């Protein structure tokens with residue numbers, strides 16, 4: 001199915017806009033150009049905006065301060081973290097006051113305490129559960145305690161399973177890598193709270209009271225797949241990880257509802273994409289199959305070329321069982337950070 005059309009602004013039917021952070025609002029310490037202004041316009045148009053992050057190492061208040069530093073006014077109640085979602089999962093399963101071994105940042109322990117559970121750091125406290133989240137301060141002894149608790153049968157929640165975490169020096173081991181170490185040592189598998197698993201977005205909906213949320217992200221495998229798993233519409237922006245070529249290669253669970261170049265695109269209509277067996281079109285752009293080459297031709301807004309090409313590439317892959325072998329003429333849409 002091609003991207004959905006919207007005769008009015010993409011956000012029109014959505015009461016709450018849930019935004020991923022890195023690659024959408026900021027890139028590390030730097031703002032995504034135009035994002036702060038677009039968020040201001042979304043709010044002025046009456047949309048509640050909330051920020052959703054898999055990063056469990058920062059408290060919601062710290063995330064809000066980081067948003068302020070890139071020009072986006074935000075309160076801690078506008079932020080939902082995977083640490084909060086993990087704490088909610090634990091509280092739903094465990095009796096009040098139960099001991100939970102926390103392997104992660106102090107803010108993760110704070111979230112566990114905030115839901116009425118007792119954070120501990122050693123296996124001798126007989127924790128009923130282990131929760132692990134990213135922290136750059138973990139040491140081997142911490143892993144030993146978590147490993148012992150898991151071997152003793154404690155229930156296990158990971159805040160998220162991102163293999164890497166972006167830093168100024170490049171990609172470094174993320175909570176997924178930390179979790180893999182514990183899996184290897186314990187033979188156990190955790191429940192994950194973060195995207196693409198539903199608990200984080202479910203918690204974001206609960207906290208914002210959203211009736212018709214739109215989730216906006218820059219990654220197909222976590223953001224867009226996560227929105228699909230949570231049953232909500234999504235928009236992909238091209239200011240972060242995913243580029244047009246990745247969009248064309250997206251599997252059925254990684255295809256967004258809408259495509260926007262950047263956040264400002266949420267306030268614009270989404271043109272109709274038509275797709276038949278061998279051809280797709282979007283406004284002045286056309287994509288067609290020439291033997292096994294997908295060719296894209298047109299002029300005007302290059303996003304429309306990407307929209308047409310994606311529709312045809314997805315139809316081809318669903319029919320053939322593999323991606324279209326070659327793509328020619330896919331318009332360049334400048335991304336701020338390549339995959």
Ligand SMILES: [Mg+2]
Nearest residue numbers: 020022023218
């Ligand atoms: Mg992101």
